[in-house]
Each structure stands twice: as structure tokens, then as C-alpha cells.
Amino acid sequence: MVKRPVVTLTLNPALDLTVQLSELVPGEVNLARQGNLRPAGKGINVAMVLRDLQEQVAVTGILGQDNSDAFEHLFTQLQLDNHFLLEQGATRINVKLSEQQGRVTDINLPGITVSEAVWQTLQQRLLALCEQADVFVLSGSLPRGLAADSYGQIIGLLRQHGKTILVDTSGQALHAAVAAVPDLIKPNVEELEQWTGTALPDAEAQEQAVRKLLALGIRHVVLSDGERGVRWYSRDGAWQALPPRVSVVSTVGAGDSLVAGLTYGLLNQLAVADTLQLATAVAALAVSQIGVGIPDTERLNQLKQQVSVMPLAFSC
Numbered sequence: 001m002v003k004r005p006v007v008t009l010t011l012n013p014a015l016d017l018t019v020q021l022s023e024l025v026p027g028e029v030n031l032a033r034q035g036n037l038r039p040a041g042k043g044i045n046v047a048m049v050l051r052d053l054q055e056q057v058a059v060t061g062i063l064g065q066d067n068s069d070a071f072e073h074l075f076t077q078l079q080l081d082n083h084f085l086l087e088q089g090a091t092r093i094n095v096k097l098s099e100q101q102g103r104v105t106d107i108n109l110p111g112i113t114v115s116e117a118v119w120q121t122l123q124q125r126l127l128a129l130c131e132q133a134d135v136f137v138l139s140g141s142l143p144r145g146l147a148a149d150s151y152g153q154i155i156g157l158l159r160q161h162g163k164t165i166l167v168d169t170s171g172q173a174l175h176a177a178v179a180a181v182p183d184l185i186k187p188n189v190e191e192l193e194q195w196t197g198t199a200l201p202d203a204e205a206q207e208q209a210v211r212k213l214l215a216l217g218i219r220h221v222v223l224s225d226g227e228r229g230v231r232w233y234s235r236d237g238a239w240q241a242l243p244p245r246v247s248v249v250s251t252v253g254a255g256d257s258l259v260a261g262l263t264y265g266l267l268n269q270l271a272v273a274d275t276l277q278l279a280t281a282v283a284a285l286a287v288s289q290i291g292v293g294i295p296d297t298e299r300l301n302q303l304k305q306q307v308s309v310m311p312l313a314f315s316c
């Protein structure tokens with residue numbers, strides 16, 4: 001049977017310039033140990049990992065026409081079905097300053113400005129993709145020119161066609177996405193705090209916020225918490241996964257790798273515990289390298305064995 005592809009949407013992609021430094025000293029001349037420029041952005045990262053997990057993936061979103069080559073090359077190389085639209089200007093460069101002891105400083109640029117015409121065409125393209133795909137992953141921030149409720153509009157459109165929708169975004173875009181009730185969201189703790197507008201200092205406070213999200217009709221809330229791991233909440237129960245200890249090279253893309261693992265689990269109807277085991281291992285792998293992906297399946301299997309997954313006492 002031919003597998004139907006997953007669609008990942010990246011409205012605000014980026015070329016990630018990862019700079020490896022011994023230690024960042026602000027205000028001084030910093031000599032980098034190494035630099036690396038690669039096509040990225042949240043949905044594209046998710047797509048790369050899903051491809052390494054042997055899934056068929058269609059990628060869409062909006063790229064700047066002045067520097068789309070590196071992206072197009074990547075899509076061809078990885079056999080990602082390319083449905084990106086081109087807009088005037090250049091896709092942004094996001095700078096990731098990665099220090100030896102694991103700290104990463106992100107400098108994310110605003111990106112291109114999207115015209116109304118391109119936005120309308122993008123919605124038509126998503127509609128066309130509804131013919132061939134059932135699962136849509138909407139990831140990342142919004143570029144300039146798009147209304148804050150753009151994800152709300154897209155979720156409404158996909159919902160009318162009965163699609164499964166996963167969302168990973170932040171700030172106002174997360175607010176709008178939540179209001180449109182996707183199937184799964186993956187905030188980190190800071191993003192959950194942005195959504196409630198309050199500090200959520202402990203698991204109890206975080207779970208109060210999660211209950212509100214589930215009460216709105218969101219079926220799965222997956223809360224990531226960096227090296228402390230991840231907690232998955234649904235009306236059927238809750239689970240926690242503790243990641244293996246890895247030596248941190250760059251945490252950039254850890255969240256996207258987790259989302260890819262979650263998507264794989266949903267697509268293949270894995271049990272929650274198995275999905276979390278895989279997703280947490282893939283995220284740990286991302287942390288131990290520059291960029292995302294699974295260069296070594298043996299290593300992934302070793303990491304999977306070191307993930308602990310346990311049920312959590314939780315009621316809605």
C-alpha cells in the first residue's frame with residue numbers, strides 16, 4: 001500500500017547559521033571554532049526527521065525567491081515533495097550561538113513580508129494538499145504581513161476537511177491556533193506561560209493550564225521541558241518521558257525532533273508510551289549534534305533504551 005504523505009507547513013523558514021564557540025563574551029571579538037549554514041525552520045526540521053523515519057513528506061510554506069536554492073536542493077536530496085511558494089525577498093538567516101557547555105543564544109530575524117496574494121495562494125495549495133494527505137504539522141512563527149490569527153484560519157480550513165492537525169508555535173500565533181482547536185499542541189513551559197499570561201512555576205500550575213486546553217477540545221497536549229523531558233496529557237491519561245543523558249552540542253531543533261516523533265507515532269498508531277520513547281530519543285539525538293535528523297539508527301536505538309516512560313496521576 002502506498003503511504004499517504006504528512007504535510008509540514010513552515011510559514012517562516014530560515015537558513016540557520018550555527019556558530020560554535022568556546023564561550024560567548026558579549027561586547028568582545030569572539031572567535032568561532034566552527035560555523036555552519038543550513039536550510040531550516042521548524043516545519044522543515046520536522047520534515048527532515050520524518051523522512052529519516054521513512055515517512056513520505058510534503059513540505060509547504062513561503063520562501064524568499066532570492067535565496068531559495070539551498071532549500072530546493074535539500075528538498076530534492078531528501079525527496080521531500082516541494083509545495084513551497086516563493087515571495088519577493090530573501091529568506092531570513094537565524095543565528096544560533098552554541099557554546100561548549102551547551103548554552104545556545106538564538107538571534108532570529110523577522111523574515112520576509114508576505115503579500116495578501118501569496119497568502120491566498122498558500123491557502124489554495126493547502127486545500128489541494130488535502131486531497132493527498134491526512135496529517136498536517138503547522139510549525140513556527142509567522143512572517144511579517146500575516147495576521148496573528150493565520151494559524152486559526154488554516155486550522156479552520158483543514159478541520160472542514162477532517163484532517164489531523166499538530167501545532168508547535170508560540171505567542172499570539174499559539175493563542176490563535178489554540179482557539180481554533182487543533183488535535184495536538186506541543187508547547188514548551190515558556191510557551192504555556194505565554195498562553196496563560198502567568199508564571200507556571202511547578203507541575204501543578206502547569207497541569208491547571210493543561211486542563212484548560214483539554215477542556216477547549218484539544219485532544220493531546222504535549223508539554224516539553226528541555227532536559228527534564230516531556231509530559232503528554234490527554235483525556236485518557238498522562239505520561240512522562242525522561243530523556244537519556246547526552247552531551248549537549250546544540251539544542252536547536254530538539255522540539256522539532258520531538259514533534260516529528262509524535263507525528264510518527266500518531267501516523268503509525270503507536271501506543272503513547274512507544275511514541276514518547278521514540279520521540280524523546282529522537283530529540284536527545286538532535287541535542288547531541290548540529291542540526292536535526294537520524295544519521296545513525298544504531299545510536300537512536302541505544303538512546304531509546306535509555307528513555308524512561310511512566311504513567312502520571314492526572315485527571316481532567
Ligand SMILES: Nc1ncnc2c1ncn2[C@@H]1O[C@H](COP(=O)(O)OP(=O)(O)OP(=O)(O)O)[C@@H](O)[C@H]1O
Pocket residue numbers: 187188223224225226227228229230243244245246248251252253254255256258280283284287
Ligand atoms: N539537554 C537535553 N538532553 C536530552 N534531551 C533534551 C535536552 N534538551 C531537550 N531535550 C529533549 O528535547 C525535547 C524538546 O526540548 P525543549 O523543551 O527545549 O523544546 P523547545 O523549546 O520546543 O525546543 P527548540 O529549541 O527546538 O525550540 C525535550 O522534551 C527533551 O525530550
Ligand SMILES: O=P(O)(O)OC[C@@]1(O)O[C@H](CO)[C@@H](O)[C@@H]1O
Pocket residue numbers: 012014015016040041042045094106108139140141142170252253254255256
Ligand atoms: O521563528 P520560529 O519559527 O519560532 O523559530 C525558527 C527556528 O528557531 O526554529 C528552528 C528550531 O526549532 C530553527 O531551525 C529556526 O531558526
